[in-house]
Amino acid sequence: MRTKIQKKPKQHQQKHSGPQAEKKKLKKHGASTETDERKRNPKAFAVQSAVRMAKTFHRAQDIKAKKHHIPLVDRTPLEPPPIVVVVVGPPKVGKSTLVRCLIKNFTRQKLGEISGPVTIVSGKKRRLTFMECNNDINTMIDLAKVADLVLMLIDASFGFEMETFEFLNICQVHGFPRIMGVLTHLDSFKNNKTLRKTKKNLKHRFWTEVYQGAKLFYLSGMVYGEYQTQEVKNLGRFISVMKFRPLVWQTSHPYVLVDRMEDLTDPEKVRIDPKCDRTASLYGYLRGTHLKNKGQIHIPGVGDFQVKDVNFLPDPCPLPDAQKKRALNEKEHAVYIDLPASHVNQLQVCAEMQPTTELVQSLIDTHATLDAKMAASKVSLFSGSATLDPTDISEQKQALWDPKTQRERRKVLFAEEMKDDDEEDDEDEEEESEGGDEGESSGEDDLSEEEDNEEDCLSAFLKKSRGDSVKASGPPVKKSKVEAESERPVFADSEDELEMSEHESEGKDQPLGAGDSGHCSEDESDEESEDESEEGCLMSNTVTKTPCFILFVSTGALKWKENLQLKASQAFLRQQESAPNLRKLVYGSVVEVEDDEDEEELGGLFRVSRPQNNKRFQANDLDSSHFHPDTTHNWDLEEMLNSIRDCFVTGKWEEGQDAATLLKEDEELYGDFEDLETGEVQKGQAMREDLSEVTLTTRDALKFRAFLKKRRLKERFNAEYDDGDATYFDDLKEELQKQAELNRAEFEDVDDETRVQYEGFRPGMYVRLEISSLPCEFVTSFDPHYPIILGGLGSSEGNVGYLQMRLKKHRWHDRILKTRDPLILSLGWRRFQTIPLYHIEDHNGRHRLLKYTPLHMHCGASIWGPITPQGTGFLALQSLTGIKPNFRIAATGVVLDLDKSVTVVKKLKLIGYPYKIFKNTSFIKGMFNTVLEVAKFEGASVRTVSGIRGQIKKALSTPPGAYRATFEDRLLMSDIVFLRSWFPVAVPQLYNPVTSLLLPIGQKDSWSGMRTLGQLKHDLGIRYKPNSDSLYKPITRAPRRFNKLHIPKELQKALPFKNKPKQQQPKGKTSRDLQRPSVIREPHERKVAALLQALSTVHNYNRKKTHMVQHSKHKEFLKEKGKQEDAKLKRQKEARKKLYRVMGQMDQKKQRSSLKGAPQDD
């Protein structure tokens, strides 16, 4: 009942009058039209404190300055190499599927198994190289160094796995490439709320690792084994518009992600000795910076090599706008295509609106390689591409759906999750596996494996898992299950559906076309001349031999030349003619018959004849930089003097700089004016002169002058307007911009052959590197799934030395690191094992050896390793093998210093004992063995354990090694004297490159080097035997005994009595004579006593009784008395009352009578 009647809360009563209502009304009608708060309420923004204002300003500037990056010279070439997109993630997360979907998205091509890098054209100015990263930490490290963009796949149904975090940390160390997260397996969430929650959690964790707001993509579900087209398309769009900031290591080193390997070793040699060193040529796009010929390179996982030869090849996957000017639209193209020539690249132009060239670079080594083939290598570029696909397709399916592919997933647990997970680990596991697409059984397997792990039968488990992995990722079985799609050779373009079908039918017509053409075409040298690159395999399949239209666009270079003075261009031409000879003169590269005339022409300039001729003669000459010309000019002659007149400021100036000309031009500029009063237009004098001059001077000169004038004007304008608030930052940026332009323009018009000699092979070129003396395992156990990277080394980076680095144990690694335990470092391009010594810098700059790394602090580390520029980051691992559940990156750091010696010291205490003690001088023995040793330490400070300091004075003759020392106090014989000294420690010279690529296929992740001490002991079953003296034992303490306090008699006397020791002894036993004898009564006496006691008892009883009675009587009496008293008081009160009344009445009467009766009386 009550609930029904319950009252509604009181409604808000709007005020219709009063100040509140007034205010509201004002607000509603917009009384203040001012939108700017500062103007509307100036008081609130008034300057309260100048100091605070300065501070806020300062802070604002700081924030602004923080946003600046140090400007770098933009060294990206005009034709950049394809962007390396690395797809990373733990196994079974959908990497291959994503790569395939992306390729399909860009090229409309369906690829089967992809085992190496795939390069495609994604737009007019962008090419992409996709590379999948497997679950080996070696691969992750290598790819992180070359990646431009990382697609990080995360299985949302499972959460983050350790691999993800390891990879992120690897990236952080080696320069941070762009990272984009991609969540997959989102369709396994049935509940929408949990899906949202998971997404959010994963996103936020991802953000903390990468940066706030990092892009995270969601691939919601699979359709026919592929991701949804729209989502892939979006992802593709993101990739193709992404911008990249140059990474320091990558921009300062040339590198090649190899997409093709060819063994060039003489087959006969291999037959005789199968283990002989191989010569191989490796192909790929050059990235990073210029590569010098015959330089040194490092192949991660193999070692250091000298490049035997480098040459560049025509681009197998050229950018669409590199071939042709793309100003024409598609229809117009169709017109031009009919020009007679044969160039198949143009096929794409007519075929598709989206010009995409696609190429699968095969990574299989062809055994039929000979020198002849070498020469024809331009054509053989693409030979393997088609052969790859059909062989691997079936294998891929197996790999994907093999139910036996189990592996331990290394789940990452975060601190807050950890608690829950520990409790209900098992349940979670089961639930997740149910949710996951792997099915319950596999989930349970995981679980059991994990339990195994916990139960410490690690080795057994490892064996098993390794076995599994071998099965799973074993050598790609070359069983070809033919599929129509895959067999069809890969085209250099993408077609729409119609054309695809057309090709398919054609492909069936020539079923072997793809596979064989690659090999066959090389033999035909005729084709070489016609085709530039891949066409060999493409030709056989194209519908028509599409003709081509090549336009060499060099207008950009010519334009600026046009403007130059005619004479200048002539001079330029002349020097062009003479330049090759001059070059030959200096570099003497090609022996050529030199004309005598040329020689003479250069006679005034160069007096050195060809180096071959007079090398003998020169070899032991005087080494001086002075240049004494053979024929000095006669400087007494007037014409000689005249020949250099213009070198001085007093000589004639160039037209552009001459003061007279400048003045004239100013007149030209400002000379024209209109006299407004008269309306007469005054032409500048210069203009008039100009008019007359036109007839005289050539048009070219005029043009040139106009150009110069315009430029000068522009400069003046810029100086006036743009540089108004130019900061240092702006200036620097502008300077670098200029440099970048110069870099681009300088060698633009030089042909590639010579250009390569000047600046080296520039990034973006497709190069072939020939390397001899490669270990045979590199070829025999070649696995295309593993990336081969050729990392160029700087000038002295091929040497070994001591490196001093700053190191910090990774906070997720659960153990500290021990000095002298071998560690695998990834530094620069290299991965190698070395033995670090950890040290810390004392306040005086001394590097003191540490036994272990600090827990949460940086420390120094000294290693013997490859010279790498300072500032290069590195990461350390303890082992590369095995699947451990915990975080594998042990430490990270940076190189600080390179040297050929180290300065790490450890403390050494020399101990000696005094054997003779004078006042402050003691003779110490046992510290040294000879007089010479003592002599070396004369003047050194020593100390005793108790802290008495002293100094070594001089050696004593006997016993040998004893010395005299003085101390600040007298020593005791029991003192121990020690000398604190610092002993230099040698860094062990271990540099062991990780040769993981040389391991047999399928075991490439099982490289193991030197074991740590702990591992060794564990493996050999050696237990640490501690010094028994160092062990802790239960402490047994004897009870302390104190002597009696003895106070001298004199002192006792002086003490006050209170403090005086009391002489009282405790009471002893009373002596016999003092003891009283006990009384024994007679029977009579006893009777009397009993009677007396009985009588007294009776008496006592009676007395008590009477006393009681009397007491009660007295009580009665007191009661009675009280009553009487009360009555008496009552009576008295009554009486008093009566009396007072009477008295009152009398007073009244008296008063009344006195008031009335007085006049009567009177």
Added chain:
Amino acid sequence: MASEGLSYDGCNFFRQRLVLSTLSGKRVKIKNIRSKEDDPGLREFEASFIRLLDKVTNGSRIEINQTGTVLFYQPGLLYGGSVEHECNPQRSIGYYLEALLMLGAFMKTPLKATLRGVTNDRTDPTVDLLKSTALPLMKKFGIDGEGFELKVVKRGMAPGGGGEVVFTCPVRRTIRPIQLTDPGKIKRIRGVAYSARVSPQMANRIVDSARGILNQFLPDIYIYTDHMKGANSGKSPGFGLTLVAETLNGCFLSAEMTSTPQGQGDPVLPEDLGRNCAKLLLEEVHRGGCVDSTNQSLALLLMTLGQQDVSKVLLGPLSPYTIEFLRHIRDFFQIMFKIEVQKPLEDERKGGDKVLLTGVGVGYSNINKTLK
């Protein structure tokens, strides 16, 4: 490690090879050093140079065979710091200093080298010349600052020596690229006429005669006279003149001449010396370029060791020493320069042909410098 060394014949360009080897970290082996001569093997001054190199580096390995005809040099890392060196008086300090100028900026710690020996002689660029031309050139590459200085403390003429020079150089991590294509016009000529242990009047006589020639071109000429006395004047008598022409764009062209050492050859009159030196300067101006002939190799080296940017420099005719240096740069750094000849125009009166060298730096960074 797979790095291969380089091998050369003969003792010529000895310094180039060792300096480039040190900078590039490549081993070098020099064979047949004066093997056919009566007095085979390395000379004292070369040994002294090797010792100096050993002092400024850490961990270098130098092996010389019994007769001194074969030298193997494995470079260590450039260390720098305070170095004192007694230079052999067979060659002047300039011989040693040229190498230090090339290496100075790439040390671990700033270099402070005190070199003792002959400051001025006829075979090598003198200390005064290097001070007035090489230092401003290096400043263009970004090697400057307060610690960059070359001070002549004592002057010592050949053959006795006894001079002292202090060279301090700051450390740089990278070198700036340069574009020196326009030398500009010469605005002033400066010079030092020095004399030691001879009459102070000698210097004045030199100045007068040199001015006589140079005044035809430029009024702004000032030649300082530097007469060292007492302990600062070294052990041998002698005099000489160094002339430097400065252009509007801050390029320096120089010429110098020193009297013949005591007891060797005919004595030279100071008037003749002044006149000849002035003519040498005119010759240098005739050759032209932004860098004078002595420092061509230094400029080219610093261009090579720059970042991967294009550097350009306009030079006069290349000296044989520079040509060999270019070849060595190709050997050690795999870099070639684009060489273009610029002929003067018909009506231009600016001396002979010029050479425009264009090159891309190798992206060298000083690996010796400690990161803090």
